[in-house]
Amino acid sequence: MPTVRHQLSLNENFAPPLPGVREAIVHAADRVNLTLDAMSSGLTSAIAEHVGLDSSEVFVGPGSGALLQQFLATFAGGGEIVHAWPSFEMYPLLVRCAGAEPVAVPLRDDAHDLDAMADAVTDRTKIVLLCNPNNPTGTTFREDELRAFLSRLPSGVRVLIDEAYADFADPSAIADGIRLAAEDPRVSVVRTFSKSHGLLGLRVGYLVADEAVVTALTPGSYFFRVSTVAQDAALAALRAEGVMRKQCAEVAAERDRVHDGFTELGLDVPRSHGNFHWLRFGEANDDFVRLCDESGVQVRTLADGAGVRVTVGSAEANDLVLELTRRFLSGDRAGTARPDSA
CATH class of the missing domain: 3.90.1150.10 (Aspartate Aminotransferase, domain 1)
Known part of the structure; x- marks a missing residue:
């Protein structure tokens, strides 16, 4: 071979690890025998301050994939999940693992066809899953397009935006999902430290959502904790913005x-x-x-x-x-x- x-x-x-990350990992290695901040309250507070929200609107987990699974398991309710295709390959598997049925909507001009996705929503739809920028095409949708899409959705349908690659995007070309999540309780956003912050090997992610969503997700955090080492590395990465x-x-x-x-x-x-x-x-x-x-x-x-x-x-x-x-x-x-x- x-x-x-x-x-x-x-x-x-x-890119090499961000300044302070290696030192944080080394320091944390001397404390891995201790419980310390088991529920990541310190990291949660730091992320909340970073995005300009209250800690009650931020939920931390071991990578965005785990957060996607927790969200779907909590809110899918045996219904349908609408998503674009092709998009992140794991979406159909995550949806089925949550006991729901994936509904794939083909891209238009290599990007999310938000009109067609809105048309695909039925009374069985629990969640619409969006990927911005989309993986694998790299295409984005803007805030005006997202707001128009949200205006077509029933009040009971949640929208989960996967922004794993948002930090690589031109801000003028991509919707500000976190701002919309602060305005609309139907909208939640999941992000990760794996890509732009270079912590792929440590698995750290966070979800921004209405307080009621965070409250519903919290019981699962006892089984999906972020390690002490990963928490300290993420805090250092945040400081190296x-x-x-x-x-x-x-x-x-x-x-x-x-x-x-x-x-x-x-x-x-x-x-x-x-x-x-x-x-x-x-x-x-x-x-x-x-x-x-x-x-x-x-x-x-x-x-x-x-x-x-x-x-x-x-x-x-x-x-x-x-x-x-x-x-x-x-x-x-x-x-x-x-x-x-x-």
Whole structure:
């Protein structure tokens, strides 16, 4: 098997840990034998201050995936969950694990078709699940579009917005979900420290919602706790906001450079606001993945042959991806260097 030189299949953040994070982890290691802040009240308060809300409107959990599952398990009620497709591959599984039925609404122009999603709502719909920016397309919806969508929903339908990649997006191109959650009790927003804050290996996320939603979720937190080490690292990451913003801007600049490279090669690639790109080669998706693998670049196909998602990596990795794409499109798929054969 070829040696993996560039792991671009997991949407990891390749920037170094934020200032203070390593020191916080080392310090926390001396206290892992103690209970300390088992319910993350300190981290909850810090996040609430950071987003300008009360602590009663913030719920902390071990990553956004766990929070999504907790929310669905609490509020799905055996009904239907409307979501866009393609979107985060785990949505259908999470919905079914919550005892509900996923209702997938196809994208329009590679983005959420909010009108069609509103049309898909029935008296069985409990939740509409939105992903902004959408994974894998990287597309966004703006605040005016979201407000128009909310105006069409029945009062009893909840809206959960997954903003895992929001910090990489142009603020003018994306709805402020947290502001809408503060205004509308139907709206909840889930975010993660895994992407922009670089804490993927520690699993920390938070949900912003109406106090009644947080109260309903709280009993589950006894079984979905955030570790002492992860709490301290997240607190340090919050204090490094300026550096985090700078790193995200650097990722975005590299992302846009790579996008221009893809379009110059003739590919129709959506303008991404995440830290990844979505390539579509149809029946040749797997062939492209194999070509990348032969050069030590790991990318991945998505469910149902929807395309190939490629994380924005280092400049070296991204240049290699562009070169491999050029070869693939030109039919020159032989002679690819094999790192393990040197």
